[in-house]
Amino acid sequence: MDTVKDGKAYHHGQLREALILAGLQLLNEGGVAGVDLRKVARMAGVSHAAPYRHFPDKRALIAAIAEQGFASLTTAMRDALASVHPTDGRAQFRAMGHAYIGFALANPALMREMFSGLTVDRADFPSLYTASKESFGLLYGTIAQTFGEPVELRTVITFSAIHGLALLLLENQIPLTADKTVDGMVDASLDTLIRGFGG
Amino acid sequence: MDTVKDGKAYHHGQLREALILAGLQLLNEGGVAGVDLRKVARMAGVSHAAPYRHFPDKRALIAAIAEQGFASLTTAMRDALASVHPTDGRAQFRAMGHAYIGFALANPALMREMFSGLTVDRADFPSLYTASKESFGLLYGTIAQTFGEPVELRTVITFSAIHGLALLLLENQIPLTADKTVDGMVDASLDTLIRGFGG
DNA sequence: ACTACAATGATTACACTGTCAACATTCTAA
């Protein structure tokens, strides 16, 4: 069950990171319900109250995990961008959509937490909101270069379409068949938007 | 704090409905975290173990509340449909989108629970999945009549776009300004889809 | 109308979890 720190120094050294990692593992295994502060502490090799030196409460730990998730999502989208020709705007547009969906399907529980209301009051976790905006910025750049104004609006529309598809897939609300695959629906959705943007 | 049953008959009569109602109230007030089984029981004027005669566990009560939510959502969309001219397909299309977003903004916590993973294993709550499909069916009908094939795919695309916009709005992830209103974005999104569908 | 049984509700109890207060240890800056 341990995750980090098998030595027994009184001070852990990087307990905060270890807690986030352990929490992420529990999240992946059993969803939010599986994230148990005391278990997280145990996995990090530390007493059950130690986490309170790094997070004011459980929600703050979840927020830190979610922030990590947004960073991973941004990385995934950046990698996708880098894998297509830098002047092919439509290819970049598609690559980001697929990367977003791919991330969601690969990290369902994490994805849920990232959009579980933690950013509603932005002052609660300022860095979380900042992290969440980075992936938005990536898409914004591609749309600006490929489709033009109104960039902001088109970015919101695209983000919504992909995000909604991702979440409905996570809900198992979209029946998949041989001719209705995830990739097919992503392509169809993005193509509809491209056409709708007049592109 | 009471919600129902001030008389003190041993048998409540419609405890199940009372519990759902009380749970919904707590959900609206304090989100999922505010839904406390014992408090729900107290609100219904019943002992803290009585709910277990109607729901195997807390999750099942939440599912029942969510099911009620899907019914309300369907009603809202049906009402919206009835409020526009029955032969104006695009108007129906728009009306349903606005109704969906309106419902989400009016019932944020409920909306979250409706899409909190309860339908992932459909066998867990069969009637919940059924209820969730009704609103989908409404949109399907409108799209079939207005835009034609591929109907199923276009319904998924539209549903995703609207659902994603709704959830991102609930997350406070979409900054609103004087010229970027909710209704404006809904219209822009739907117009993009209409154009993308070749309509 | 009577009676067994099903349905529903109450009491009691338990384990788990988040959180706080008080105390211990270690690190660091003056």
Added chain:
DNA sequence: TTAGAATGTTGACAGTGTAATCATTGTAGT
């Protein structure tokens, strides 16, 4: 070198979900 800040531990408490057992009421079949 040492005082105070950081960090970690121990112990305790209240709240919550849930199971076991018992109590009451409704109802179907005679």
